[in-house]
Amino acid sequence: MPPLNVIYAGTPEFAVPALQALVAAGHRVRAVYTQPDRPAGRGRQLRPSPVKVAAQALDIPVEQPQTLRDAAVLGQLSQYAPDVMVVAAYGLMLPQAVLDLPRMGCLNIHASLLPRWRGAAPIQRAIEAGDAETGVTIMQMEAGLDTGPMLLRRGTPIHPEDSAGSLHERLAALGAAALIETLDRLTAGGLQAQSQNPDQASYARKLSKAEAAVDWYKPAVEIVRKIQAFNPWPVAETRYGGQPLKLLEARLLVCPGLAPPGTIFAESRDGVDVAAGEGCVRLLRLQLPGRRVQTAAEFINGRSLIGQALDS
Missing domain, CATH: 3.40.50.170 (Formyl transferase, N-terminal domain)
Incomplete structure:
Protein backbone atom coordinates (compact mmCIF):
# COMPACT_ATOMS: atom_id res chain seq x y z
CA MET A 1 0.00 0.00 0.00
CA ARG A 205 -13.04 5.38 35.73
CA LYS A 206 -9.63 6.88 36.48
CA LEU A 207 -7.59 5.24 39.25
CA SER A 208 -6.95 7.03 42.52
CA LYS A 209 -4.68 6.42 45.51
CA ALA A 210 -7.78 6.45 47.70
CA GLU A 211 -8.72 3.07 46.19
CA ALA A 212 -5.44 1.41 47.14
CA ALA A 213 -6.37 0.25 50.66
CA VAL A 214 -7.16 -3.47 50.86
CA ASP A 215 -10.27 -4.53 52.76
CA TRP A 216 -9.51 -8.03 54.08
CA TYR A 217 -13.21 -8.68 54.70
CA LYS A 218 -13.74 -8.74 50.93
CA PRO A 219 -13.59 -12.08 49.10
CA ALA A 220 -10.05 -13.20 48.33
CA VAL A 221 -10.73 -13.23 44.59
CA GLU A 222 -11.54 -9.50 44.67
CA ILE A 223 -8.45 -8.70 46.73
CA VAL A 224 -6.14 -10.60 44.37
CA ARG A 225 -7.62 -8.89 41.33
CA LYS A 226 -7.11 -5.52 42.97
CA ILE A 227 -3.48 -6.24 43.84
CA GLN A 228 -2.76 -7.32 40.26
CA ALA A 229 -4.73 -4.44 38.71
CA PHE A 230 -3.05 -1.75 40.83
CA ASN A 231 0.52 -2.76 39.95
CA PRO A 232 2.44 -0.62 39.00
CA TRP A 233 0.16 2.25 40.18
CA PRO A 234 -1.26 3.16 42.63
CA VAL A 235 -0.22 -0.20 44.25
CA ALA A 236 -2.56 -1.96 46.68
CA GLU A 237 -1.73 -1.27 50.31
CA THR A 238 -2.39 -2.68 53.78
CA ARG A 239 -0.87 -1.98 57.19
CA TYR A 240 1.63 -4.20 59.00
CA GLY A 241 3.04 -3.36 62.43
CA GLY A 242 1.58 0.13 62.27
CA GLN A 243 3.20 1.05 58.95
CA PRO A 244 2.01 0.84 55.34
CA LEU A 245 2.83 -2.30 53.40
CA LYS A 246 2.54 -2.29 49.62
CA LEU A 247 1.28 -5.46 47.94
CA LEU A 248 2.57 -5.95 44.40
CA GLU A 249 1.72 -9.53 43.50
CA ALA A 250 -0.67 -12.16 44.83
CA ARG A 251 -2.48 -15.37 43.94
CA LEU A 252 -5.81 -16.82 44.97
CA LEU A 253 -5.91 -19.74 47.41
CA VAL A 254 -8.96 -21.92 47.87
CA CYS A 255 -9.17 -22.63 51.59
CA PRO A 256 -11.70 -22.74 54.43
CA GLY A 257 -12.06 -19.91 56.91
CA LEU A 258 -8.93 -20.59 58.96
CA ALA A 259 -8.66 -17.29 60.80
CA PRO A 260 -10.22 -13.82 61.03
CA PRO A 261 -9.82 -11.72 57.86
CA GLY A 262 -6.39 -10.13 57.60
CA THR A 263 -4.66 -12.79 59.72
CA ILE A 264 -1.47 -14.38 58.41
CA PHE A 265 -1.97 -18.12 58.95
CA ALA A 266 0.91 -19.62 56.94
CA GLU A 267 4.26 -18.64 55.49
CA SER A 268 6.83 -20.27 53.27
CA ARG A 269 9.21 -19.47 50.44
CA ASP A 270 6.18 -19.76 48.16
CA GLY A 271 4.22 -16.95 49.79
CA VAL A 272 2.63 -15.30 52.81
CA ASP A 273 -0.93 -16.63 53.22
CA VAL A 274 -3.61 -14.30 54.56
CA ALA A 275 -7.23 -15.06 55.43
CA ALA A 276 -9.86 -13.00 53.66
CA GLY A 277 -13.61 -12.63 54.07
CA GLU A 278 -13.98 -15.61 51.77
CA GLY A 279 -10.99 -17.73 50.75
CA CYS A 280 -7.34 -16.81 51.18
CA VAL A 281 -4.70 -14.65 49.51
CA ARG A 282 -1.10 -15.70 48.91
CA LEU A 283 1.16 -12.64 48.85
CA LEU A 284 4.18 -13.06 46.57
CA ARG A 285 5.85 -9.63 46.48
CA LEU A 286 5.69 -6.91 49.16
CA GLN A 287 7.35 -3.60 50.01
CA LEU A 288 7.82 -1.75 53.30
CA PRO A 289 8.44 2.02 53.35
CA GLY A 290 11.98 2.93 52.31
CA ARG A 291 12.77 -0.66 51.32
CA ARG A 292 13.06 -2.36 47.96
CA VAL A 293 10.38 -4.73 46.71
CA GLN A 294 10.86 -8.15 48.32
CA THR A 295 9.72 -11.65 47.47
CA ALA A 296 7.78 -13.49 50.17
CA ALA A 297 10.89 -15.54 50.96
CA GLU A 298 12.93 -12.38 51.49
CA PHE A 299 10.18 -10.74 53.53
CA ILE A 300 9.88 -13.58 56.06
CA ASN A 301 13.63 -14.16 56.33
CA GLY A 302 14.57 -14.01 60.00
CA ARG A 303 11.04 -13.41 61.26
CA SER A 304 7.78 -15.26 61.73
CA LEU A 305 4.54 -13.59 60.73
CA ILE A 306 2.09 -16.38 61.63
CA GLY A 307 -0.76 -15.08 63.72
CA GLN A 308 -0.07 -11.43 62.96
CA ALA A 309 -2.84 -9.30 61.46
CA LEU A 310 -2.80 -7.00 58.45
CA ASP A 311 -5.07 -4.00 58.87
CA SER A 312 -7.34 -2.49 56.24
Whole structure:
Protein backbone atom coordinates (compact mmCIF):
# COMPACT_ATOMS: atom_id res chain seq x y z
CA MET A 1 0.00 0.00 0.00
CA PRO A 2 1.25 3.57 -0.64
CA PRO A 3 2.60 5.38 2.44
CA LEU A 4 0.32 7.81 4.24
CA ASN A 5 1.00 11.23 5.68
CA VAL A 6 0.38 10.68 9.40
CA ILE A 7 0.08 12.94 12.40
CA TYR A 8 0.67 10.94 15.56
CA ALA A 9 -0.62 12.04 18.97
CA GLY A 10 0.39 10.17 22.12
CA THR A 11 2.17 10.62 25.41
CA PRO A 12 2.96 7.56 27.62
CA GLU A 13 4.91 4.34 27.03
CA PHE A 14 1.76 2.65 25.72
CA ALA A 15 1.88 4.91 22.65
CA VAL A 16 5.53 4.30 21.72
CA PRO A 17 5.29 0.92 19.90
CA ALA A 18 2.61 2.19 17.50
CA LEU A 19 4.72 5.22 16.57
CA GLN A 20 7.71 2.98 15.89
CA ALA A 21 5.52 0.61 13.87
CA LEU A 22 4.27 3.45 11.66
CA VAL A 23 7.83 4.41 10.77
CA ALA A 24 8.88 0.78 10.25
CA ALA A 25 5.92 0.28 7.90
CA GLY A 26 7.09 3.18 5.73
CA HIS A 27 4.40 5.72 6.57
CA ARG A 28 5.43 9.39 6.65
CA VAL A 29 4.93 10.61 10.21
CA ARG A 30 4.92 14.35 9.55
CA ALA A 31 4.80 15.35 13.23
CA VAL A 32 4.22 13.96 16.70
CA TYR A 33 1.92 15.72 19.13
CA THR A 34 2.50 15.00 22.81
CA GLN A 35 1.89 16.56 26.21
CA PRO A 36 4.22 19.36 27.37
CA ASP A 37 7.20 18.32 29.46
CA ARG A 38 6.21 17.86 33.12
CA PRO A 39 8.19 18.20 36.37
CA ALA A 40 9.20 14.79 37.72
CA GLY A 41 11.44 13.20 40.30
CA ARG A 42 12.81 14.63 43.51
CA GLY A 43 14.38 17.58 41.74
CA ARG A 44 11.14 18.36 39.86
CA GLN A 45 13.11 18.74 36.66
CA LEU A 46 11.12 18.92 33.42
CA ARG A 47 10.87 15.47 31.87
CA PRO A 48 9.81 14.76 28.26
CA SER A 49 7.10 12.20 27.59
CA PRO A 50 8.14 8.72 26.38
CA VAL A 51 6.58 9.52 23.00
CA LYS A 52 8.64 12.72 22.67
CA VAL A 53 11.82 10.78 23.42
CA ALA A 54 10.89 8.18 20.80
CA ALA A 55 10.00 10.84 18.21
CA GLN A 56 13.30 12.66 18.69
CA ALA A 57 15.17 9.38 18.27
CA LEU A 58 13.33 8.92 14.97
CA ASP A 59 14.05 12.55 13.93
CA ILE A 60 10.35 13.45 13.77
CA PRO A 61 9.20 17.02 14.52
CA VAL A 62 7.50 17.32 17.92
CA GLU A 63 4.62 19.66 18.79
CA GLN A 64 3.56 20.18 22.43
CA PRO A 65 0.59 22.57 22.53
CA GLN A 66 -1.33 23.16 25.74
CA THR A 67 -4.56 22.92 23.74
CA LEU A 68 -5.69 22.01 20.22
CA ARG A 69 -8.39 24.68 20.22
CA ASP A 70 -6.04 27.55 19.39
CA ALA A 71 -6.31 28.85 15.82
CA ALA A 72 -2.53 28.95 15.39
CA VAL A 73 -2.23 25.33 16.53
CA LEU A 74 -4.92 24.25 14.11
CA GLY A 75 -3.19 26.18 11.33
CA GLN A 76 0.10 24.41 12.01
CA LEU A 77 -1.64 21.05 12.09
CA SER A 78 -3.30 21.69 8.72
CA GLN A 79 0.06 22.59 7.15
CA TYR A 80 1.21 19.03 7.74
CA ALA A 81 -1.57 17.92 5.33
CA PRO A 82 -2.27 14.63 7.11
CA ASP A 83 -4.09 11.78 5.42
CA VAL A 84 -4.85 10.42 8.86
CA MET A 85 -4.27 11.32 12.51
CA VAL A 86 -3.54 8.49 14.93
CA VAL A 87 -4.17 8.99 18.64
CA ALA A 88 -2.99 6.76 21.49
CA ALA A 89 -3.38 7.95 25.09
CA TYR A 90 -2.62 11.55 24.08
CA GLY A 91 -4.30 13.29 27.01
CA LEU A 92 -6.00 16.15 25.15
CA MET A 93 -9.49 16.24 23.71
CA LEU A 94 -9.63 16.70 19.94
CA PRO A 95 -12.05 19.46 18.91
CA GLN A 96 -14.30 18.89 15.93
CA ALA A 97 -12.09 21.03 13.70
CA VAL A 98 -9.21 18.60 14.29
CA LEU A 99 -11.41 15.52 13.87
CA ASP A 100 -12.53 16.86 10.48
CA LEU A 101 -9.07 17.79 9.21
CA PRO A 102 -7.47 14.53 7.94
CA ARG A 103 -9.10 13.10 4.82
CA MET A 104 -9.26 9.63 6.45
CA GLY A 105 -10.27 11.03 9.82
CA CYS A 106 -8.72 10.44 13.23
CA LEU A 107 -8.11 6.92 14.53
CA ASN A 108 -7.72 5.94 18.18
CA ILE A 109 -5.86 2.95 19.64
CA HIS A 110 -7.92 2.00 22.70
CA ALA A 111 -6.79 -0.63 25.19
CA SER A 112 -10.00 -2.62 25.51
CA LEU A 113 -12.47 -4.57 23.40
CA LEU A 114 -14.96 -1.76 22.96
CA PRO A 115 -17.64 -1.06 23.97
CA ARG A 116 -16.31 -2.78 27.10
CA TRP A 117 -14.29 -0.34 29.23
CA ARG A 118 -14.52 3.08 27.69
CA GLY A 119 -12.57 5.69 29.65
CA ALA A 120 -9.27 6.33 31.38
CA ALA A 121 -8.23 3.02 32.96
CA PRO A 122 -9.43 0.13 30.76
CA ILE A 123 -6.46 -2.17 31.46
CA GLN A 124 -6.73 -1.95 35.24
CA ARG A 125 -10.52 -2.15 35.36
CA ALA A 126 -10.55 -5.26 33.17
CA ILE A 127 -8.24 -7.08 35.60
CA GLU A 128 -10.09 -5.76 38.65
CA ALA A 129 -13.42 -6.95 37.25
CA GLY A 130 -12.09 -10.45 36.55
CA ASP A 131 -12.52 -10.28 32.77
CA ALA A 132 -11.22 -13.39 31.02
CA GLU A 133 -10.21 -11.40 27.93
CA THR A 134 -9.31 -7.90 26.89
CA GLY A 135 -7.63 -6.45 23.83
CA VAL A 136 -7.34 -3.38 21.64
CA THR A 137 -9.78 -1.58 19.40
CA ILE A 138 -8.89 0.71 16.51
CA MET A 139 -11.81 3.11 16.18
CA GLN A 140 -12.76 6.20 14.24
CA MET A 141 -12.84 9.12 16.62
CA GLU A 142 -15.86 11.32 17.21
CA ALA A 143 -16.84 13.88 19.84
CA GLY A 144 -17.98 11.32 22.46
CA LEU A 145 -15.69 9.51 24.92
CA ASP A 146 -14.54 6.32 23.13
CA THR A 147 -17.90 6.09 21.35
CA GLY A 148 -16.73 6.05 17.73
CA PRO A 149 -17.28 3.29 15.16
CA MET A 150 -14.91 0.33 15.46
CA LEU A 151 -12.61 -0.62 12.61
CA LEU A 152 -10.63 -3.52 14.10
CA ARG A 153 -10.62 -5.46 17.39
CA ARG A 154 -7.88 -7.83 18.51
CA GLY A 155 -8.14 -9.80 21.77
CA THR A 156 -5.80 -11.40 24.28
CA PRO A 157 -6.55 -13.52 27.38
CA ILE A 158 -5.99 -12.12 30.86
CA HIS A 159 -3.86 -14.64 32.78
CA PRO A 160 -3.84 -15.05 36.59
CA GLU A 161 -0.26 -13.79 36.69
CA ASP A 162 -1.02 -10.66 34.66
CA SER A 163 -0.56 -7.31 36.36
CA ALA A 164 -1.64 -4.03 34.82
CA GLY A 165 2.03 -3.54 33.91
CA SER A 166 2.49 -6.81 32.04
CA LEU A 167 -0.86 -6.50 30.29
CA HIS A 168 -0.03 -2.90 29.35
CA GLU A 169 3.09 -4.06 27.51
CA ARG A 170 1.23 -6.82 25.67
CA LEU A 171 -1.58 -4.50 24.61
CA ALA A 172 0.83 -1.81 23.43
CA ALA A 173 2.43 -4.30 21.04
CA LEU A 174 -0.97 -5.64 19.99
CA GLY A 175 -2.20 -2.10 19.35
CA ALA A 176 0.78 -1.32 17.14
CA ALA A 177 0.17 -4.40 14.98
CA ALA A 178 -3.57 -3.71 14.82
CA LEU A 179 -2.94 -0.12 13.72
CA ILE A 180 -0.76 -1.14 10.76
CA GLU A 181 -3.29 -3.78 9.73
CA THR A 182 -6.07 -1.20 9.93
CA LEU A 183 -4.23 1.34 7.78
CA ASP A 184 -3.35 -1.32 5.18
CA ARG A 185 -6.96 -2.50 4.94
CA LEU A 186 -8.39 1.02 4.90
CA THR A 187 -6.06 2.02 2.08
CA ALA A 188 -7.07 -1.09 0.15
CA GLY A 189 -10.74 -0.34 0.72
CA GLY A 190 -11.41 -3.59 2.55
CA LEU A 191 -12.50 -2.43 5.99
CA GLN A 192 -15.91 -1.26 7.16
CA ALA A 193 -16.54 0.49 10.46
CA GLN A 194 -18.99 -1.07 12.91
CA SER A 195 -21.05 0.97 15.36
CA GLN A 196 -20.74 0.24 19.07
CA ASN A 197 -23.70 -1.08 20.99
CA PRO A 198 -24.19 1.48 23.81
CA ASP A 199 -26.13 -1.09 25.86
CA GLN A 200 -22.91 -3.11 26.23
CA ALA A 201 -20.74 -0.16 27.25
CA SER A 202 -18.98 0.11 30.61
CA TYR A 203 -16.91 2.95 32.02
CA ALA A 204 -13.32 2.54 33.25
CA ARG A 205 -13.04 5.38 35.73
CA LYS A 206 -9.63 6.88 36.48
CA LEU A 207 -7.59 5.24 39.25
CA SER A 208 -6.95 7.03 42.52
CA LYS A 209 -4.68 6.42 45.51
CA ALA A 210 -7.78 6.45 47.70
CA GLU A 211 -8.72 3.07 46.19
CA ALA A 212 -5.44 1.41 47.14
CA ALA A 213 -6.37 0.25 50.66
CA VAL A 214 -7.16 -3.47 50.86
CA ASP A 215 -10.27 -4.53 52.76
CA TRP A 216 -9.51 -8.03 54.08
CA TYR A 217 -13.21 -8.68 54.70
CA LYS A 218 -13.74 -8.74 50.93
CA PRO A 219 -13.59 -12.08 49.10
CA ALA A 220 -10.05 -13.20 48.33
CA VAL A 221 -10.73 -13.23 44.59
CA GLU A 222 -11.54 -9.50 44.67
CA ILE A 223 -8.45 -8.70 46.73
CA VAL A 224 -6.14 -10.60 44.37
CA ARG A 225 -7.62 -8.89 41.33
CA LYS A 226 -7.11 -5.52 42.97
CA ILE A 227 -3.48 -6.24 43.84
CA GLN A 228 -2.76 -7.32 40.26
CA ALA A 229 -4.73 -4.44 38.71
CA PHE A 230 -3.05 -1.75 40.83
CA ASN A 231 0.52 -2.76 39.95
CA PRO A 232 2.44 -0.62 39.00
CA TRP A 233 0.16 2.25 40.18
CA PRO A 234 -1.26 3.16 42.63
CA VAL A 235 -0.22 -0.20 44.25
CA ALA A 236 -2.56 -1.96 46.68
CA GLU A 237 -1.73 -1.27 50.31
CA THR A 238 -2.39 -2.68 53.78
CA ARG A 239 -0.87 -1.98 57.19
CA TYR A 240 1.63 -4.20 59.00
CA GLY A 241 3.04 -3.36 62.43
CA GLY A 242 1.58 0.13 62.27
CA GLN A 243 3.20 1.05 58.95
CA PRO A 244 2.01 0.84 55.34
CA LEU A 245 2.83 -2.30 53.40
CA LYS A 246 2.54 -2.29 49.62
CA LEU A 247 1.28 -5.46 47.94
CA LEU A 248 2.57 -5.95 44.40
CA GLU A 249 1.72 -9.53 43.50
CA ALA A 250 -0.67 -12.16 44.83
CA ARG A 251 -2.48 -15.37 43.94
CA LEU A 252 -5.81 -16.82 44.97
CA LEU A 253 -5.91 -19.74 47.41
CA VAL A 254 -8.96 -21.92 47.87
CA CYS A 255 -9.17 -22.63 51.59
CA PRO A 256 -11.70 -22.74 54.43
CA GLY A 257 -12.06 -19.91 56.91
CA LEU A 258 -8.93 -20.59 58.96
CA ALA A 259 -8.66 -17.29 60.80
CA PRO A 260 -10.22 -13.82 61.03
CA PRO A 261 -9.82 -11.72 57.86
CA GLY A 262 -6.39 -10.13 57.60
CA THR A 263 -4.66 -12.79 59.72
CA ILE A 264 -1.47 -14.38 58.41
CA PHE A 265 -1.97 -18.12 58.95
CA ALA A 266 0.91 -19.62 56.94
CA GLU A 267 4.26 -18.64 55.49
CA SER A 268 6.83 -20.27 53.27
CA ARG A 269 9.21 -19.47 50.44
CA ASP A 270 6.18 -19.76 48.16
CA GLY A 271 4.22 -16.95 49.79
CA VAL A 272 2.63 -15.30 52.81
CA ASP A 273 -0.93 -16.63 53.22
CA VAL A 274 -3.61 -14.30 54.56
CA ALA A 275 -7.23 -15.06 55.43
CA ALA A 276 -9.86 -13.00 53.66
CA GLY A 277 -13.61 -12.63 54.07
CA GLU A 278 -13.98 -15.61 51.77
CA GLY A 279 -10.99 -17.73 50.75
CA CYS A 280 -7.34 -16.81 51.18
CA VAL A 281 -4.70 -14.65 49.51
CA ARG A 282 -1.10 -15.70 48.91
CA LEU A 283 1.16 -12.64 48.85
CA LEU A 284 4.18 -13.06 46.57
CA ARG A 285 5.85 -9.63 46.48
CA LEU A 286 5.69 -6.91 49.16
CA GLN A 287 7.35 -3.60 50.01
CA LEU A 288 7.82 -1.75 53.30
CA PRO A 289 8.44 2.02 53.35
CA GLY A 290 11.98 2.93 52.31
CA ARG A 291 12.77 -0.66 51.32
CA ARG A 292 13.06 -2.36 47.96
CA VAL A 293 10.38 -4.73 46.71
CA GLN A 294 10.86 -8.15 48.32
CA THR A 295 9.72 -11.65 47.47
CA ALA A 296 7.78 -13.49 50.17
CA ALA A 297 10.89 -15.54 50.96
CA GLU A 298 12.93 -12.38 51.49
CA PHE A 299 10.18 -10.74 53.53
CA ILE A 300 9.88 -13.58 56.06
CA ASN A 301 13.63 -14.16 56.33
CA GLY A 302 14.57 -14.01 60.00
CA ARG A 303 11.04 -13.41 61.26
CA SER A 304 7.78 -15.26 61.73
CA LEU A 305 4.54 -13.59 60.73
CA ILE A 306 2.09 -16.38 61.63
CA GLY A 307 -0.76 -15.08 63.72
CA GLN A 308 -0.07 -11.43 62.96
CA ALA A 309 -2.84 -9.30 61.46
CA LEU A 310 -2.80 -7.00 58.45
CA ASP A 311 -5.07 -4.00 58.87
CA SER A 312 -7.34 -2.49 56.24
